Amino acid sequence: MEKLSLRLWVRKMTRVVEKEITCIACPMGCKLEIIRDEDKYVIEGYKCKKGLEYGEQELKDPRRIITTTVTVKGGFLPLVPVKTDKPLPKGLIFDLMKVIDGMSIEAPVEMGQILLENFQETGVNIVATRDLPEKILKK
Amino acid sequence: MADVIVIGGGPAGLGAALEAKKTGAESVVILERDRELGGILNQCIHNGFGLHEFQEELTGPEYAQRFINQVKDEEIDVYLNTMVLDLTEDRKVTVLGDEGVQVIQGKSVVLAMGCRERTAGAIDLQGYRPAGVYNAGMAQRILNMEGYQVGREVVIYGSGDIGLIMARRMTLEGAKVKAVVEVMPHSSGLYRNIAQCLEDYDIPLLLRHQIQKVYGKDRIEGVTISQIDDQWRTVEGTEKIISCDTLLLSVGLIPENELSEKGNVPLDSGTKGAIVNSTMETGIPGIFSCGNVLHVHDIVDFVTKESRIAGRNAARFARNELPRGEEIPTRPGKGVTYTLPQKLMLEDPDGVTLFLRSDVIYKKARVKVKEGDRLVKEKRERLIVPSEMVQITLDPEELRELNGEIIVEIVGEKND
Amino acid sequence: MYDVIIVGAGVIGTAVARELSKYQSKTALLEKNPEVCQGTTKANSAIVHGGYDALHGTLKGRLNRRGVELYPGLSKALNFPYQQCGSMVLAFNDEDEKKLEALMENGRKNGVEGMEILSGEDARKKEPALSKEITKALYAKNAGITCPFNMTYALLENAMENGVELFVNTEVDDIEHLTDGVRVKATKRVFEGKMLINCAGVYSDKIARMAGDEDYTITPNRGEYRILDRKVGDLVSHVIFQTPTPDGKGVLVAPTVHGNIIVGPTSESVDNPEDTRTTKEGIRKVDRSATKGVPGLPIKESIRIFSGIRASVEGSDFMIEPSKANKKIFHLVGIDSPGLASAPAIAEEVRKWVEETIPLKKKESFIEERRAIPHFEELTNKEKEEILKKNPHYKKIICRCEMITEGEIIEAIHRPGGATTLDGIKRRVRPGSGRCQGGFCGPRVLEILARELKLPMEEILKDGPHSKLLAGKLKGALQ
DSSP states (O other), rough: HHHHHHHHHHHHHHHHEEEEEEOOTTTTEEEEEEETTEEEEEEEEEOOOOHHHHHHHHHHHHEEEEEEEEESBBSSSEEEEEEESSEGGGHHHHHHHHHHHEEESSSSSSSOOEEEEEEGGGGGEEEEOBOOOOOOOOO | EEEEEEEESSSSHHHHHHHHHHOOOHHHHHHHSSSSGGGGGGGGGSSSOOOOSSHHHHHHHHHHHHHHHHHHTTTEEOOOOOOOEETTTTOEEEEEETTTTEEEEEEEEEEEEEEEEETTTGGGGOOOOOOOOEEEHHHIIIIIIOOOOOSSSEEESSSOHHHHHHHHHHHHHHHHEEEOOOOOSSSSOOOOOOIIIIIGGTEEEEEEEEEEEEESBOOOOOOEEBBBBBTSOOOTTEEEEESSSEEEOOHHHHHHOOHHHTTTTTTTTTTSSBOTTTTTTTTSEEEEEEETTOOOOOOOOHHHHHHOOOOOOOOHHHHHOOOOOOHHHHHHHHEEEEEEEEEETOTTOOEEEEEEEEEEEEEEEEEEEEETTEEEEEEEEEOOOOOEEEEEEEEEHHHOOOOOOOOEEEEEEEEE | EEEEEOOOOOHHHHHHHHHHHTOOEEEEOOOOOSSOOOOGGGGSSEEEOOOOOTTTHHHHHHHHHHHHHHHHHHHHHHHHHHHHOOOEEEEEEEEHHHHHHHHHOOOOOOOOOOOEEHHEEEEEETTTSOTTTOEEEEEETEEEEOOHHHHHHHHHHHHHHHHEEEESSEEEEEEEEEEEEEEEETEEEEEEEEEEOOOOGGGGGHHHHHHOOOOOOEEEEEEEEEEEOOOGGGGGOOOEOOOOOBBSEEEEEEETTTSEEEEEOOOOHHHHEEEBBOOOOHHHHHHHHHHHSSSSSGGGGEEEEEEEEEEEEOOOEEEEEEEEEEEEEEEOOOOOOTTHHHHHHHHHHHHHHHHHHHHBOOOTOOOOOOOOOOOOOGGOOHHHHHHHOOOOGOOOETTTTTTHHHHHHHHHHTTTTTBBBBBHHHHOOOTSSSSTTTHHHHHHHHHHHHHTTTTTGGGBBSSTTBBBBEEEETTTTTO
């Protein structure tokens, strides 16, 4: 008995909470604990499948959906809102922003229209998130 | 003349108009002051909308576009660039728009005007009043819809969601966000937004901190911040100056009910919106209210849900089909700052969803609906925070069994 | 060569300009800021004092009373808001009551009519929001409220229509004496005039020194204020003063002509005439004093706090006198309260002096009247129809809190000496002065300013010369 509980105690002590992250898969915002258990990492604190997936992804390759705007010529508004259609590796966020900063497209734009394809071979496309008709010139 | 006049073409107005049409209202009119439908969603270009409504994650404009497309398919009259000047108890709506001044008689009216931001003046922000002090939502519109940057070195006051979203947005566009300063011991925004908007970009969140002074006569040059204690007193020796050229305020939203007041609609001092019964009818028969003009929501999906109730019952009222019956009051009890609706109509064929907000954070919480000592319904929640609305539903049978005042309370482990 | 150069375009400078524009004189009005009405005139109590308070035998005593006489006619001719709503000075005890007696006696000597001392009960009948603790009140029928901004713009527009030339962004750097007048160097320009009138407010001592007069010292005195939402504007209908103390007339609670309530000011000497900061202590003092007389004051309904600087001097009377160095220069120094109430009378005073130095001949073609920019919400239905037919810009509401149309904003830009800044629009036609404080209309107003002035949006200023609102175009900055 003594021996066993000691072993459990040692095991517990070697479990280190490496990092606490907030799950962003939904507005619940669960706290996920990334725990190093001897040689492997374990995720705890998730409340659904999406949460586990997010934690695992965050561990090996953190990615984010990026939303921003692209300059539009001749549009009802000077910009059209856009998003990445898939999460983008975090390290590429500012590279993407720089590319988008220099982009300019012509109106009209339709929601879902791809404005930039396969950014840096990541498979991530930039798509418009609203319709943007042409500017109607008033007399 | 119209069956249902919907004032406001944001998410609440769009949802109400569509539901009114679906319920059988023949003529439905949306009055929108802006140049297009969609309301504030048009400037909320970030994602996170629609998880409840569409089971997928959409951006604000996408969420709006789905409803706008439906409105286009229905025969709903949309008046853009149209400001409502006046509203009477007998549902005459005076508007100013492309056709000049017009009076439209509605069989019923849905108020869906949304909310506005609290300002520097309302929070007694001290020091100078220079250029570069913006409400976060105003800055969001300038960036996302007009295409201008408001500044390069930014401090954000208040950790409301708009402030957090703008911290990320301005960072992505090349600005340096130096800190988010929050007077409360917890953020007033969603946890996920702290993670993905602040932590991702190493933006410090300074809880229990206050801005003491604003510097800069013409354009803001900096702010003095300091820590505050539980009694809101400055902690000596913690004052420091952060230089910045921009201060964004994200210090709360207020339902915009000036028009409702013109129509003599009674308001609740807690929600700052109309007092409604479970059909979303206000104290004035035939005038309904929903969305952020009724109470400030944190998730648009719930605005949509609420707007459907308002739209459906506005259509019923217009067709003389609105069920009438005994009403009983609801009241916030322990741990609850407000409950909505403030009155339950016992004969409501749809049952009712009670919305409520907690006063502080509770862990392992139970939400209890009580009639005197009798427990009517209970719901367990792992975590309840003031920034996230709680819902609890009573079905038609449960409703019919009630006969006295209803008290809603939260019990659980208080956590700050 | 100009006949008269006026330095400073606050309410005093524009009143003087308008008075002189009645005569065949060539007048230049110099203002260092991007717009007129940016010093003391833009931040004060907006009160036309009854005239009982200013000490008998002083310039203030005489000019305040004369000013009050001129207001009804002037506000009518120039169509700016002015309401004779009456004022009350409150007493809480015997000592205060004695002060009321003294004030009334002083008022009588100044020639002020329509004063009476009311019992506490009668005072509360007239003004139900007053505290039950009040024992007596000095009521003055002829005290009133105005809009110092619109008064200044009205004076300016009318002056310009009658030939006065306005130069903004024009700061006086140097004054030289000529045998027949003065030469003024101001922001890379040179103006020569037969006479110079120094109406530079908090900087009038600085301008005097440039002219060689070292005897003036302005001690800038800051007053902090609070403005409450229009929805509680009905709470008081008179200007309510506490009993005066050595610090001055104390904190007042008053309605504004736009339906808000103004509360303040404090009184505090500051080193820097630009120090328009508000402070926690100051605002707390305002709240405390105001709620003493009006206990139910809903401070929660505050929409703005601000502060202004009085151009105070030691000795406390107005100093309106010729320069010792050059008789063709005239200084107006120490124009603090009741400067606004006295402004029309001060202008008369200056004109009399000018007349003694250079011949002034009445202008046959003088246009006496000026019409305010029509405020759509206040028009009758018939007027609304007419204006909509004439000007489609009135169909579009830009400011939802104050119901301001695009038509009003465009007109504010194109009037003589028109608005070029966001706050200039706000002071003229009020978008941004409501409860949302420009949160919704700000971007729209910017857009209209840029379009009408044919300037890039990012060049538009909030108020002061370095108060750019935008940091540039969003896109292209990351390259």
